[in-house]
Amino acid sequence: MRRRPGPSAGPEPEDGLLPKAGAGETWRYALRLLRPRWYLAVLTVLALAVGAAVQLVTPRALGWVIDAAIEGDRGAIVWPVQVLVLVAVATGVFQVLTRTLIAFVAEPVLATLREEVVERALHLPSGAVERSGAGDLVARISGDVEVVTTAIRNIVPTLAMSVFLVWMTAVGLAVIDWRFAAVALLAVPTDLYALRWYLRRSGPVFAAQRVAEGARAQQLLDSVGGADTVRAFRLGPDHLRLMAGRSEEAMDCSFRAMRFRTRFWGRMHLSEAIGVAAVLVAGFYLVRDGSVTVGAATAAAFYFSRLFEPVNMVLMMIDMVQEAGAALSRLVGVAGVPLPEQREETVLTEPSIDLRDVRFAYGAGHEVLHGVDLAVPAGERLAVVGASGAGKTTLAKLVAGLHPPASGELRLGGQPVDRFGPDELRRSVGLITQEVHVFAGPLIEDLRLARPEATEADLEGALERAGALEWVTALPSGIRTVVGKGGHRLTPTQAQELALARILLVDAPIVILDEATAEAGSAGARRLELAAQRALSGRTVLLVAHRLTQAAAADRVVVLDRGRVVESGSHDALVTAGGHYARMWSAWSSNGDPTKGPASSAPSSASA
Template sequence: MRPRGAPRRRGRGRRRPAPPARRPGLAVPGGGAPVTGDEYVLLPTATPSRTRRLAAELVRPQRRLALLAALVFAAEAAAGLVGPLALGWIVDTVQRRGGTGEVAMAAAVLLTAAAVQAALAAAGRALVAQVGETALARLRERVVARVLALPARRIEEAGTGDLAARVGDDASLVAAAVRSVLPDLAGSALTIGFTVLGLAALDWRFALAGLCALPVQAAALRWYLRHSGPLYAAERVAGGERTRQILESVGGVETVRAFRLGGDHTRRVAERSGTALGFAVRATAMRSKFFGRLNVAEFIGLGLILVAGFHLVRSGQARVGEATAAALLFTRLFDPVNLLLALVARAQEAGAGLARLVGVADLVPADDLTVPDPSGTPAVRRSQDPPPVRVSGVHHAYRPGHPVLHGIDLRLAPGELVTLVGTSGAGKSTLARIVAGVHPPTAGEVVIGSDRPSVLLLDQDTHVFAGTLADNLLPARPDAAEPDLLAALDQAGALPWVQALPQGLRTVVGAGGTRLTPVQAQQLALARLALADPPVAVLDEAAAEAGSDGARTLEAAAREILRGRTALVVAHRLAQAVTADRVVVLDAGRIVEQGPHHQLAAAGGRYAALWAAWPGHTADEPTPLTP
């Protein structure tokens, strides 16, 4: 059920620019522009500069905690220098045959430094997690708010898999980076800096020997960054495409089986999975080469420090303990340097995921659609008489050169119930969604009344939220009391089974709760419609998922709830047309007939042929809507 609030969908005579072309293949995001999948225009990805700005904006409210975390990590890195220096002290003490008391003192200093370092590391990680998780929570809230405000057509263009991958996989990747990558990056960088200072404090030549490994490491990192950024971005996109295809194939499994499309869908899933796997294998191979180059740098640096230590000790310019401490300090760099450079990979993966989240967070609603405020009460309650609806010269094409609707002109009088009928692909759902404001027409306009009344769309895809039955109804009217909820359920014909639930309105339904049948779920949607009380309602095959008996129940409830509203109903069953004030027949995107049921059935035209072919045309005669 989707409330909409903009009656004038198009300015007179204006033509909307064609949507971005959809083309096959997988493109690597280059920043900002939509990426296209096989038949989808993916949601945008933010540029690196915009991602950094938004990250800083999200962290700014907790900048004091962030500064404290940096100081704690700096103290941890300084404490880490004590261990190698204490070991060097012990070596010198043993060499000059010092007392056991001095050795014990050096060992006590070593153990104390290790304990302090562990405590500081834990405190730093806790502070970083607090700052990062809070910032990520703000980003999640912003992403969800933007997604809820987007026109449904934009989500449909991107496909559910792209959005699911962003709010699921990408958000999890960023969360994992906040919990582990950020603390490790900060700790490793500070450890490297303090270790170089420690080497210089022992003797500048030790520091110089250790820094000889830096050019090799810098060259390896430069090579890695140049190739890994685009690769990880493409890997995230490929993962989203794989998720989308799996969701579509599994979600439409009944249709896939009915039309024997299993092989085709299996091939598509295999292709998307193969593409994602190919990127993953390439990323793994690149990391292996990267670490191999880092190992070369380690051997160069350690070898030069040992050579320098040998000559300095031999010439009397350094003690054996100092040379030992220098070698231990450089060896101590192996883990933080490798970790730092390796974390660049995970940071880039998280950065690619963050850019995809920021791309959604920065989306703005289309100018020609009024988007409901998710924080307020839906402005759909009826405060005036039902308005007229005027559709003038509406054309629509999902793809350029493939028109779906051709110059539709249609008028709905105030309070009139009009049923759209036609074969599959005639354009019924497209016209209904244009009237409801979900899709803007390629050309033409839809004008509803004069006071911008709200339109509510109810289709066959009814979502049951995890929560109580009352929670599922209140979004349509947050101020509704329990008697209002029960009255709406009664109108929808759902009151008998609701009263039979163990806790009535307080019964938990949806995921983890009582499972509702398709008929019950649609009755719940009709009750939402009754609560919202819009002056204009559009129903798109709202009984399509029910069986024959269930469809009759839903049709009777819909007739009751639509009484007194201007309504457009897409008929899945021709029995719905019998009670309509007027039937409009669509064929290949054009209106070919319209009029009351009995006239069209007797006219021998397109509708008469459809009615004669309808299996229940002799028995399915519900009572008329009007007494």
């Protein structure tokens, strides 16, 4: 069995969230990305070092100018000024060079990171995303990627240059007179205390801030994405309270980080005051004793000022680096999820479905399916009905391979479902849900996502069987009309017909319709039902019925109640039996014409 390259050890999941990598795992992942470009990384470090050394000439040249001015030698001022001009030019050249080299190193690394995160995200188990909420994943792919990108493009080069300037400036200070370097050390204890105090407390704050922002994004998605449901059940005040709570939590984390920064910088300003005072006093006594010139003392003061500037820069960026580190660990947590194993794929020989004592739970102690036994022979059209929360959609997701059973056995064509690789499962089982996504772009490209090599005649044939060719032909540019966001807006019925055409292009022998007509009106739903009956004739169909007219037209009906199969049989037989299904059908029929769908006053208990 071969695995795709990735971190050697998988990251650990956080409670209720997607996994987050540890520090060691994050470092190993970053080094793996840098390894193919190690020579450029070394060249970048050398360019940063030389650029920092060039900048150190400026304070000493200013000291020479001061000494020449004091001595009254105007001719001696010319060459230090020329040096300053050359230093300015060289500094600009090295800044451009280092920025270019950093781009050559960083941009491919960022591109690889984004690609691997998105690739792993697309292969994450549906259950894992549902438990954490889509907001956590969105916050990582958008917010965390942005934080890491900003750090690599801006913070890392500035930080590296600052580190070089610190130790090179310290050397330059000692070259003038070792006593300047000695008194400058008086600022070190305060620096170390401030740094130690800050690092011990700020890391968890930034990690908590990223988590809080993910929770806020999830709540926003829940409230805005489910706006229709929120309005229908008058849940607006509840969602506003939840959103306010998430926002307040994120805001508290931001304030906590801000308070840390404020206290940290108070300690750093104290350190700077101590160092400046020490260097000035030392310069006064050394000049008075004739140990150094006024120009040299001035250069030492400039050196200390330049020393403290990069020190401040390093310390100022520590919180940014920590924030970027927290974001990177969350990204590596997703990128480190192993891809499905590459193996010999089982080929579906017969489109049958067989569930034996299948159980499933979304969380410990919350079992949704309880020992489901169900056999669907090849070519049968099976309708699954039941009250809301009965487990219908969960059953559909298990058969589609989106969730693995917690226990029991699920077979497709007599073979365990876990023997099917993702590609073969995609070719074997098609799924249409009530929420159909229309990708932005030409409609022809949207269809070719299902079968890239399909000809235009193939696409038109699939559209005709799905009942969509007439309205597609009537579009402004026909099949090449831009649809989706920013393009022609499709109705819910048209979007479902487009999804049905995709399924036909894949030519999956098993098709699952999970309340696929729920978003359409009564007329649109009936049109979709008829189109699906024609298009899917001869295939094995598992239909989660939203309208009982769909169940009435099926070969067999299964009734789920609280995760258990309580009835199974034909529509006529179940109506005659007078059980669960008969009561549902009676309520459905008495509140509307069963051939047209329910009336608006149909009670919720009659819902399938």
